Amino acid sequence: MTFFVFDNARVFDGLNGECAEGMSVAVEGDRIREVSDRPVRLADAPRIDLAGRTLMPGLIDLHIHAYASDVDLQKVDAMGQPYRTAHAVRMLGHALDCGFTTVRDVGGGDWSLARALGDGLIRGPRFFYGGRVISMTGGHGDFRAAHVEGDPHRHAMCSCGANNSLSVIADGVDQCLAAVREQFRRGAHMIKLMASGGVVSPTDPIWLDHYREAEIRAIVDECVARRSYATAHCHTPSAIRRCVEFGVRGIEHGTLIDAETAALVAAKGAHIVPTMSIVDALAKHGRAAKLPADILSKIEEVRVHATSGLETMRTAGVKLGFGTDLVGHVYTAQAGEFLLRRDVFSPLEILRQATSTGAEILQHQGRLGCVTADAYADLIVVDGDPLKDIGLLAADGAKLPVIMRGGEMIRNQIGYRAG
Missing domain, CATH: 3.20.20.140 (Metal-dependent hydrolases)
Incomplete structure (x- = not known):
């Protein structure tokens, strides 16, 4: 089973206009395991430092x-x-x-x-x-x-x-x-x-x-x-x-x-x-x-x-x-x-x-379209703030350094750091 941890994330959870800063999001298999305002401890898991970028649902x-x-x-x-x-x-x-x-x-x-x-x-x-x-x-x-x-x-x-x-x-x-x-x-x-x-x-x-x-x-x-x-x-x-x-x-x-x-x-x-x-x-x-x-x-x-x-x-x-x-x-x-x-x-x-x-x-509330524990790990990272500039999502993916679907890393232009 694969594990990932996103650190230093600014999280848009699919609902709230106020994004939480400095968040950690752990992924286990195809699901989100934990969303925390403190660093998640997960031994040997690859970690991605988002440096304040926006993490949001796919x-x-x-x-x-x-x-x-x-x-x-x-x-x-x-x-x-x-x-x-x-x-x-x-x-x-x-x-x-x-x-x-x-x-x-x-x-x-x-x-x-x-x-x-x-x-x-x-x-x-x-x-x-x-x-x-x-x-x-x-x-x-x-x-x-x-x-x-x-x-x-x-x-x-x-x-x-x-x-x-x-x-x-x-x-x-x-x-x-x-x-x-x-x-x-x-x-x-x-x-x-x-x-x-x-x-x-x-x-x-x-x-x-x-x-x-x-x-x-x-x-x-x-x-x-x-x-x-x-x-x-x-x-x-x-x-x-x-x-x-x-x-x-x-x-x-x-x-x-x-x-x-x-x-x-x-x-x-x-x-x-x-x-x-x-x-x-x-x-x-x-x-x-x-x-x-x-x-x-x-x-x-x-x-x-x-x-x-x-x-x-x-x-x-x-x-x-x-x-x-x-x-x-x-x-x-x-x-x-x-x-x-x-x-x-x-x-x-x-x-x-x-x-x-x-x-x-789709009758999948709580499983898709959100960043919360037990939801599917369908996630994207936006290089910027889409709540201020929705055009970031209109650039055919050019402003999305990370794309994850069901826990599978589709794109990672940021790289990993040691767990």
């Missing part, structure tokens, strides 16, 4: 798509599984190097990729996944163009026909239940459903509410029975309201939210994971990617409301997580999400979103 990105290998999602399946996997390897390695020690894949991530990460075959963060997204015919997970004919249910639960590497088509209560149960059979940690129109899907306008009440409630009930939860892709106020009222625990994006809907989300104790990075990236790169004119129009529709949506959520006191949703070559903009949020939120609010609140959303 970052959590709650909205990624590891297999989404192109900005144009209609091209992803044509690239083949080996290509999608190669993209995932590159993307996940980059995330880890930027300090993201945990990610949640909310569309496409699977048991095989999680196992490869767990067995150390590829480098990457701790990996939660929801399997394929549940989408209705013609919904945001149905990437068939309008001229394509075919029965989306003929090959249910496989990657052929209208089902694809990121989503599965299900209509009606029985098909929704079967789809959810199949994702859980494949090890999904949670379930995502498409509940409103989306930006990059070809046949659903943004304003279109997806699924009937009975279908959404069936998905939610199955998740609750599994001691898990459902989260829903929603842009519009009507889609958000319906989902929250029908028991959905989380909302992805929430871009077009209004004050009344935000107040409802807060009152219900639900949460939202905004994804500013993808909005910004598509606005910058959509034309170069030769996305169709109708998709470019939808990009602009959500772009003009994205920042005001954050302000509405903040005013209402909505619980917010940190997500990016980046696809294809724009995955490198992941850390830029910190800069996109600082126009609305304080550094402390953003840090909580990316640590302790993220852990709560």
Whole structure:
């Protein structure tokens, strides 16, 4: 079993804005053993003198798509599984190097990729996944163009026909239940459903509410029975309201939210994971990617409301997580999400979103997103004070001399001193 001791640390614990100075943090195996204001005595353990640098929980990105290998999602399946996997390897390695020690894949991530990460075959963060997204015919997970004919249910639960590497088509209560149960059979940690129109899907306008009440409630009930939860892709106020009222625990994006809907989300104790990075990236790169004119129009529709949506959520006191949703070559903009949020939120609010609140959303509070005894040793060291300059976390890991995931030393640019 491995041991480490961090000395002379300035600790941000994931919650408190006042950081304790001169702290020692001992790691045993994959867990934090002790956090003390006195030097921890641990014989023969390698020690790292942080000299006042900030030690904090590893970052959590709650909205990624590891297999989404192109900005144009209609091209992803044509690239083949080996290509999608190669993209995932590159993307996940980059995330880890930027300090993201945990990610949640909310569309496409699977048991095989999680196992490869767990067995150390590829480098990457701790990996939660929801399997394929549940989408209705013609919904945001149905990437068939309008001229394509075919029965989306003929090959249910496989990657052929209208089902694809990121989503599965299900209509009606029985098909929704079967789809959810199949994702859980494949090890999904949670379930995502498409509940409103989306930006990059070809046949659903943004304003279109997806699924009937009975279908959404069936998905939610199955998740609750599994001691898990459902989260829903929603842009519009009507889609958000319906989902929250029908028991959905989380909302992805929430871009077009209004004050009344935000107040409802807060009152219900639900949460939202905004994804500013993808909005910004598509606005910058959509034309170069030769996305169709109708998709470019939808990009602009959500772009003009994205920042005001954050302000509405903040005013209402909505619980917010940190997500990016980046696809294809724009995955490198992941850390830029910190800069996109600082126009609305304080550094402390953003840090909580990316640590302790993220852990709560994952149902891992006390184990992730914190610096406390018995939590997982997912830790990063910041060369500076992120509570004053959140941009330190937006430098693609350049300001992170130490990265640790599950007690494994991913990066150590400071070096050790004798125990």
